[in-house]
Amino acid sequence: MTTLMNNPIQTPPPTPGLQPAQPAPAGTPGAPNPAYINITDYDFYYGSHQVLFDITMAIPERQVTAFIGPSGCGKSTLLRNFNRMNDLVDGIRHAGDITINKRTIYDPHLEVTSLRKRIGMVFQKSNPFPKSIYENVVYGLRVAGVTDKRVLDEACETALRSAALWDEVKDRLGKSALGLSGGQMQRLCIARATAVRPEVLLMDEPCSALDPLATVKIEELILELKKQYTVVIVTHNMQQAGRCSDRTAFFYLGKLIEYDTTVSIFTNPKQKQTEDYITGRFG
Amino acid sequence: MTRPDAAPPARPPVRPRIKGESLVWLTAMGLTIALGMVVLLLGVVASYGLGVFWPKHISEFTIVDGGKTVTVGGELVSRKAKAGNAAGVTSEEIQIYTGNKDAYGLPFRYVDVSAVQTSREPDDALVIERTTGGNAIGLPVALRPKGEAPLPASDPAFHARLDQLVIAAAANRAAVLAIRNGPLAVNAQRLSKLDARLKSMRKRADADAAQLAEVNAEIARLQAESTDLNSQAQAKAATMLGSQLVIRLFTGEEKRIQFKDVLGATWPNQLGLAGRCGVFVTRMARFVWDNPREANTEGGIFPAIFGTLVMTVLMSIVVTPFGVVAAIYLREYARQGLVVRTVRIAVNNLAGVPSIVFGVFGLGFFVYIVGGSVDRLFYDGNLTYGTGGILWAALTLALMTVPVVIVATEEAIAAVPRGAKEGSLACGASKWQTIQRVVLPASVPGILTGLILAMARGAGEVAPLMMVGVVKLAPSLPIDASWKVGDLIPGLHTDQKFMHLGFYIYDLGFQSPDSEAAKPMVFATTLFLIALVVALNLGAILLRDKLRRRLATATF
Numbered sequence: 001m002t003t004l005m006n007n008p009i010q011t012p013p014p015t016p017g018l019q020p021a022q023p024a025p026a027g028t029p030g031a032p033n034p035a036y037i038n039i040t041d042y043d044f045y046y047g048s049h050q051v052l053f054d055i056t057m058a059i060p061e062r063q064v065t066a067f068i069g070p071s072g073c074g075k076s077t078l079l080r081n082f083n084r085m086n087d088l089v090d091g092i093r094h095a096g097d098i099t100i101n102k103r104t105i106y107d108p109h110l111e112v113t114s115l116r117k118r119i120g121m122v123f124q125k126s127n128p129f130p131k132s133i134y135e136n137v138v139y140g141l142r143v144a145g146v147t148d149k150r151v152l153d154e155a156c157e158t159a160l161r162s163a164a165l166w167d168e169v170k171d172r173l174g175k176s177a178l179g180l181s182g183g184q185m186q187r188l189c190i191a192r193a194t195a196v197r198p199e200v201l202l203m204d205e206p207c208s209a210l211d212p213l214a215t216v217k218i219e220e221l222i223l224e225l226k227k228q229y230t231v232v233i234v235t236h237n238m239q240q241a242g243r244c245s246d247r248t249a250f251f252y253l254g255k256l257i258e259y260d261t262t263v264s265i266f267t268n269p270k271q272k273q274t275e276d277y278i279t280g281r282f283g
Numbered sequence: 284m285t286r287p288d289a290a291p292p293a294r295p296p297v298r299p300r301i302k303g304e305s306l307v308w309l310t311a312m313g314l315t316i317a318l319g320m321v322v323l324l325l326g327v328v329a330s331y332g333l334g335v336f337w338p339k340h341i342s343e344f345t346i347v348d349g350g351k352t353v354t355v356g357g358e359l360v361s362r363k364a365k366a367g368n369a370a371g372v373t374s375e376e377i378q379i380y381t382g383n384k385d386a387y388g389l390p391f392r393y394v395d396v397s398a399v400q401t402s403r404e405p406d407d408a409l410v411i412e413r414t415t416g417g418n419a420i421g422l423p424v425a426l427r428p429k430g431e432a433p434l435p436a437s438d439p440a441f442h443a444r445l446d447q448l449v450i451a452a453a454a455n456r457a458a459v460l461a462i463r464n465g466p467l468a469v470n471a472q473r474l475s476k477l478d479a480r481l482k483s484m485r486k487r488a489d490a491d492a493a494q495l496a497e498v499n500a501e502i503a504r505l506q507a508e509s510t511d512l513n514s515q516a517q518a519k520a521a522t523m524l525g526s527q528l529v530i531r532l533f534t535g536e537e538k539r540i541q542f543k544d545v546l547g548a549t550w551p552n553q554l555g556l557a558g559r560c561g562v563f564v565t566r567m568a569r570f571v572w573d574n575p576r577e578a579n580t581e582g583g584i585f586p587a588i589f590g591t592l593v594m595t596v597l598m599s600i601v602v603t604p605f606g607v608v609a610a611i612y613l614r615e616y617a618r619q620g621l622v623v624r625t626v627r628i629a630v631n632n633l634a635g636v637p638s639i640v641f642g643v644f645g646l647g648f649f650v651y652i653v654g655g656s657v658d659r660l661f662y663d664g665n666l667t668y669g670t671g672g673i674l675w676a677a678l679t680l681a682l683m684t685v686p687v688v689i690v691a692t693e694e695a696i697a698a699v700p701r702g703a704k705e706g707s708l709a710c711g712a713s714k715w716q717t718i719q720r721v722v723l724p725a726s727v728p729g730i731l732t733g734l735i736l737a738m739a740r741g742a743g744e745v746a747p748l749m750m751v752g753v754v755k756l757a758p759s760l761p762i763d764a765s766w767k768v769g770d771l772i773p774g775l776h777t778d779q780k781f782m783h784l785g786f787y788i789y790d791l792g793f794q795s796p797d798s799e800a801a802k803p804m805v806f807a808t809t810l811f812l813i814a815l816v817v818a819l820n821l822g823a824i825l826l827r828d829k830l831r832r833r834l835a836t837a838t839f
Contacts (some may be wrong), residue, residue, distance in 0.1 A: 083709060085708065085709065113713050127700065127706040139707070139712075139720075143711060193709070196710065
């Protein structure tokens with residue numbers, strides 16, 4: 001229960017969440033929590049249409065967990081429920097519970113904005129704001145009320161370094177972010193998500209709009225990021241899941257079919273459907 | 284080297300007729316007609332409007348009128364078939380602008396072409412623009428500066444001396460005007476304010492004698508000061524009084540023109556192209572910057588330009604935040620459903636309500652209810668805001684144009700990419716922060732488009748304004764150094780009545796005592812109304828393009 005208090009964003013100023021010396025942004029010290037995100041008996045509906053059926057799984061801390069499955073299987077919906085992005089949709093309903101770091105995300109006393117500050121998100125299509133590179137990175141801090149220029153500068157550099165973008169853009173931080181290449185934009189979005197030092201990083205098909213070279217860079221980045229963050233990634237690219245995730249969950253028609261270490265999913269799937277999917281027989 | 288066995292290349296097959304190709308012609312025709320109409324409109328207005336300022340040649344006609352030979356001189360305006368010709372008879376008449384309204388009674392004369400014996404263009408014909416009586420046209424005889432010997436027109440120094448006196452007269456008029464519009468006007472305003480206070484003190488009957496005496500003494504002091512200033516102005520004006528220009532009209536009689544009335548003198552028959560352009564520019568500048576004269580048929584339109592501009596800007600200041608806030612609520616906060624759909628339909632219908640309805644509403648609500656209450660609360664019931672004024676006109680038009688802004692803003696907000704909003708929310712921004720930092724900046728170009736449409740509609744509207752404060756003549760601008768309750772911007776008296784280009788055109792065209800003289804003014808004023816609307820729109824468009832470039836999304 002003290003873990004939430006460790007959330008850097010919720011600590012008071014002067015430097016919310018930006019102590020560079022802090023090794024991990026959150027979580028209990030010592031061994032990583034094997035059930036950092038805990039999903040129990042989770043059903044989810046858009047109106048009367050049920051899209052998730054009785055999902056139960058535990059996502060470990062500081063590892064990369066990949067969600068795979070054919071389109072419409074509900075993997076993105078589940079991901080978007082972690083930071084309650086689906087609240088924007090009218091007529092949603094759920095049953096069961098999701099806890100992140102032992103605290104339910106449906107806590108009525110919990111502000112959605114403070115939940116989202118703890119959970120960074122990177123989208124399929126990179127969505128930098130039509131602002132300067134600098135303003136893009138510090139956006140999360142600005143909306144959290146940070147005005148100290150020194151803190152912002154430091155956070156900007158740290159985030160851009162962690163997104164492996166610093167050397168490419170350090171001379172043009174004031175220039176519009178829209179002048180970057182597609183891969184750079186996506187890494188900028190990663191920097192924007194990590195600038196507030198979240199506990200979890202959600203990635204919704206982060207490489208699907210990128211060329212192979214940019215994809216390689218992002219994948220390297222993901223492996224680097226998992227040292228600090230719990231990463232959940234939705235991907236259509238099986239090789240990508242194989243290359244950069246520790247655990248893989250296979251979804252089909254709203255059900256969690258199989259969830260195991262990536263190695264065993266890819267080498268020794270226990271379910272027939274999983275095997276069919278990863279060998280390309282359907283999907 | 285050609286090989287004999289090489290077959291000639293096959294001709295490409297004739298492209299088959301594509302079904303629907305004729306529709307392309309139809310659409311192109313539609314566009315051409317639309318463009319043609321725009322060009323025609325601008326062409327007609329510009330040719331009539333700009334023709335007013337171009338110095339035309341002065342001709343002298345000898346005509347036989349009822350057995351007598353008469354001389355008529357002036358600008359040839361038109362030549363057309365005579366009205367009321369009997370069948371088979373084709374007689375023409377010419378219209379001559381003779382000027383000298385004060386001498387002839389009418390500034391135009393129609394002459395049968397067959398009656399014209401000779402015509403010539405006298406080299407020394409002189410056109411004098413005056414503050415009263417319109418233009419004088421004639422041949423120069425002499426200058427009679429005050430306290431100097433008369434200078435005959437044959438003297439080589441005549442030309443230079445005339446110009447000198449015209450400039451002196453203008454300077455003198457400006458000096459007198461500075462007193463009248465400056466300290467004298469301020470005094471008059473203070474006096475009317477004190478008068479109102481006196482009236483309300485008497486009405487309440489609760490003021491003690493000392494207070495009354497104090498106000499009375501102040502009134503007396505100001506009145507004395509005004510009298511003094513008045514005599515100062517009169518003395519200044521008197522220095523020009525008595526300087527005269529003597530001209531001979533084409534009818535033969537001599538006429539003396541006071542220099543205090545002279546605005547400018549040109550020798551149209553001596554001017555080269557450069558000189559003509561110079562006169563053209565001078566006359567146009569005077570038209571833009573001067574006050575109207577002679578029941579609006581002469582002089583300039585500056586008060587109308589100013590009134591239109593101030594009203595439109597005030598309207599924009601009111602309508603933009605109002606419309607944007609409403610659109611944000613409709614699009615971002617309101618639960619989309621039957622109610623919102625109904626509201627949206629109602630808003631759209633509001634845009635289709637005839638503008639005079641808004642005028643009636645403005646009169647009933649803004650002028651009578653709001654203005655009346657303001658007067659009761661702040662002005663002791665003295666009529667100030669309780670009558671039409673520039674603020675009420677701006678608010679009425681804002682109400683009329685708010686649907687345009689709402690619709691445009693809603694569309695702009697809806698066009699903001701979902702990704703941008705989600706990106707902001709995922710960073711932990713609240714909905715309002717997202718609207719403020721992401722949605723609104725991205726919608727600014729769309730909002731400006733709405734504002735451009737609103738301004739275009741508002742600036743050209745006439746009917747509702749007639750009910751809420753536009754007047755035929757209000758030469759004093761609603762600005763001066765004083766301040767009173769209700770002024771939004773210090774010095775700008777938003778309660779005052781104002782002139783408006785659209786109404787001015789209507790007034791010239793339909794209410795003028797001299798329709799022939801007003802006709803060119805109608806076109807010239809129209810030209811400036813178009814120019815003003817174009818200038819306002821251009822400003823907004825440039826601003827929008829600048830923002831759009833900044834917001835342009837990169838493609839990859």
